Amino acid sequence: MSSIKELMKKRILVDMIQSVQPPGKWKIIVVDPKSIKILNTACRMHDILEENVTLVEDLTRKRQPYPTKEAIYFISPVDACVDRFLADFEKGKAMYAAAHVFFVAGLPDHLFEKIKTSAASAYVKTLKEMNVDFIAYEPQVFTFEQPLSLFPLYNPQAAGHQAGEITSIAQRIISVLSTLGDYPYIRYYSPQGTQNTVASKLAHRVQQELDDLCRLDPDFPPPSPYKRSVLVIVDRALDMVSPLVHEFTYQAMMNDLLVLEGGKYIYKTEGGASTDASAAQVTSASLDENDPIWMLIRHWHYADAVEYIRSTFNKFLTENRAAATAMEKEGGDASAKGIDSLKQMKDTLSSLPQFQEMKSKFSVHINICQECKTMFERRQLDMVAAVEQDLATGESVDGRAIKFANVMMDMVPALDSDNVSPTDKLRLLMLYIITQHGIEDDERRRLLGYAKLSVEDSQAITNLSLVGVRLSKSKEKSKEDKDRGRYTYHLHNRQKKRKGETYDLSRWSPVLKTVLQDQIRNQLDSTIFPWITEPPPEDLAPPPPPPPTNATKTPREKALALIPPDPSHPTSLRTTRASWATPRKKASDDTQPDTIQQSQQQTQQQVSSSELRKNGPRIILFSLGGLTFSELRATYEVIKELQRDVIIGTTHIYNPVQLVEILKDLGNATPSSEIVKGLAASTELLSSASASVGRGDADNGMSRSSTSVSLARDGKEKGIRGMFSGKKKDKAG
Known part of the structure; x- marks a missing residue:
């Protein structure tokens, strides 16, 4: 399979x-x-x-x-x-x-x-x-590319279209199940135990369509040696924190901070060492399974991705005398200490036109890292994200429960800063309201005044109520928490085991990850996630856990396993440590891929779906109303951690800016033409690469930067890892 x-x-x-x-x-x-x-x-x-x-x-x-x-x-x-x-x-x-x-x-x-x-x-x-009738977005991810489905699903003014939208989505889910050959048991998210939620309506409609398919096609489902799959249907109301929190893993950070053209990354490359702007060429890059570096680092933390690119690039220069000689002829420095700056790496590539294969492998990722670093500092995201993480997790970096009065004081500098974009301020305010289960009206007006947001921006906050967020304080907070059980934001996050090295600005974990883990372990609460037809226990009971992955591997297989270079560096992005500057192993360590070819081999060493299905039933999770890149990353972590076959799907995969723009418009009967045009451009996979690359950040028209980005660790520069120290301050480091 x-x-x-x-x-x-x-x-x-x-x-x-x-x-x-x-x-x-x-x-x-x-x-x-x-x-x-x-x-x-x-x-x-x-x-x-x-x-x-x-x-x-x-x-x-x-x-x-x-x-x-x-x-x-x-x-x-x-x-x-x-x-x-x-x-x-x-x-x-x-x-x-x-x-x-x-x-x-x-x-x-x-x-x-x-x-x-x-x-x-x-x-x-x-x-x-x-x-x-679906898009196979990634090996374990599918999407329907219906970005406007939030309107008929959640807007009362479009309630007459909800049944038709649910039927359309159900029929497309049947396309997926038909392709997979699955006739799954179905359960759905319903925290209050009613059948009036959109997830409940979709689940029952999918069951009806499945039954119709079985009547029309007596050969469906085809015979299978595996246990019957489980389909879990949730909706965006399950977790409104993850779409708003800044995520600093490579794929998510790139899609949040950079502007893509038709789903492709557009950047400028220089033909040589010439500084003539006319020598620059506009290049588009598709980041997919054909890019071995992308497949290796897309779910790593940004700092780890930069370290890998830097160390691997230096290794190439060290081992290739011709490249080092060519760089010296162009006035570069090929000294033993290597390249410590993304800008230096970019300039070095320009001086090596004869090494086209190496240039094509590295140039796109060097440009991405450089742009992300520039946007992170320009928008003071260290200050913003530190507050976000405290709000989302309910804990400080040292694991103590936060006092929301103190968090509000930390929010004010971010809301008052001219460098923080309006969208980032809006995301911060929405997180505060969500995690507080609403705030007083006077407090909301005061915070909006600090942030200097427009009426249109404040409408996004008002429209949060359409997706189940309480805007005003209520005595029913404890009842809401009880309805959500262990999937309440702060409770869900505190129940996570924290281990290994990671970053203060990456403490939050999507609720969806807990749902997947609980379903695999047969711990998913049936009062919150009821079954349409409950399976017999033997259909869900997993076999004994497989032996540790490394136990049966040869040293070479270990070296080529799809893991970060340091075995002590887990995929989990959580820790109780206040300091997380512990460096990973160097690129020369034996677990580090020595070449791009080895990196490509890493992506081919994954256990096949058929092997994973021997460990228990396949889990298919469908999120009605969208998924985020952090949730995609969390899904792959669950697959690796629990060795089970998991497929995740949705109506659309949003970046945070897209979702915020939709929330601004969600109260209207129909989406505005600007929303329709913007989302159509973002989902158009065939659009030709635009010649304009000077757009940078979507919020405030910042141009793409060629600022030198230091990776030095000499004490004078805080370096990439220091970007994510989580210290609250008025200036970006």
Whole structure:
């Protein structure tokens, strides 16, 4: 059994493209805007063209006829796409010799009849429903890319559209389950024990759709040697803290602080040592499974990622005399102490045009690290995040329960600072209200005055009530905590075992991680997460835990395991230590990947899904109303920690800025055109790379920086790790 991304690739390449073998060998694929996204996230164009495909064309555009070639139509089952398909074969002017039509999802009866009675029916050789109506975002992650689903789900003014939205989402979940071959037991989040929550409504609708699928297809589900899976459905109301807290792991930090163009990172590269601005080239980078460095460090803390990049880059210079010589000729310093600055590394790459492979591996990540560092300091996120962590966890860095009166005093400098962006101030205020279970109206007005926020910004706070957040103080606080049980914010976080080295500004752990851990351990509270049909105990009882991963590994396998370079550095990002400046092992240690090739091998050493399923039933968690990058990271940590197959899905994956913008608009009957346009751009996977890279931060128009970023540890510079010391102060270090 493969990951969900590999299963999607198989469905497209094998079950669709390879199933069509025309007499003339060559074939054409016709796609629509939705199906091309599915295609692009599952396969590379190289994979498709290797299957005797000569062209991939857009159904919505004017195309040249190829009357001697057969075409594969991979399209959505909607009127507009079906009408365009039929137009290709009307009035005897056939666009292609034959049509093999594969629909993304189930075809409505009226459209089937429309095709059946049309002139195109004489050319149709294949008509099939693929049930692949989702985006395989990562190996264990899927999304529907429905960023506006929060409006019909949570806005009372759009209540008439809620049932239709839930039905649409349920049908897309069926596509996922059909691809996985799973008929799971279903449970859902309902803290007050009612069936009126959106998670409850979706869970019952999915069960109904599953039962219908079983009636229509007697071969579903296919036989399996594994225990029946479990589908857990939650909604965004489970945890409104995680979408607002600044997360400083690499993937999450990048998506929070930097502006991406069409899902790609856009940056400038220099062709050589020339300082001429015209020599710079705009480059786009897709961060995915094809980038071994990305796959290795995406869930590491930013400071650890920078240390890995710096030490590996220095190792390359040390071991490659030609590179060191070339750098010296360009006026660089190839001394034994190596490179201590991201800016130095960037300049060094410019002086090594002959080492293109190395440049392509490192340049994108050096630029990302440099930009993140600049934004962190410019926006005084050390001060902001220190308060956020105290609010979210309910504890200070030394593990003592905080006094909220003191936290408010710590908030004021951040709210009053001109360097802290309005969005960061707004996130801080929302966290304060959420974790306090509401505040007095006078207090809210006073804090808004400190922050100097606009009426539009304050509307985002008001709209928190639509997703279950209490805005005003109430005597029912204890009842709310009781309803949520151990999944109350502060209680959930204090129950976490804290071990190993980590960072003061990364003490918060998403509630979703606790839910996954409890489900795997059969400890998930059935009063808060009731079953639709409760499984027998033997279907959930896991076998004895597997032996420690390292116990049966050879030294080489240990060196290539997908772990940070230091074995004592866990994936958990929590600690009770007030000081966390303990350095990891150096790049020269035997557990550190020696080359990029070894880094790539690390990503291929993961235990297969089929092996993990032997340890217990697969867990599929679906979050209605969005997921965050911190929750994606937490899911992979659970898989590694508990050695179980976990797949996580959602309506959309948001960065914090996107969610805040939606909250500003959520009280309106329909989203504004600005929201629709902005979210459409963020989800457009095919958009061409923009030539404009001078946008930097989304909040205040900051340009991208070329500031030197020091990594030195000579006492004069606090270094990357010192950025996250959590000290509350008015200035960024």
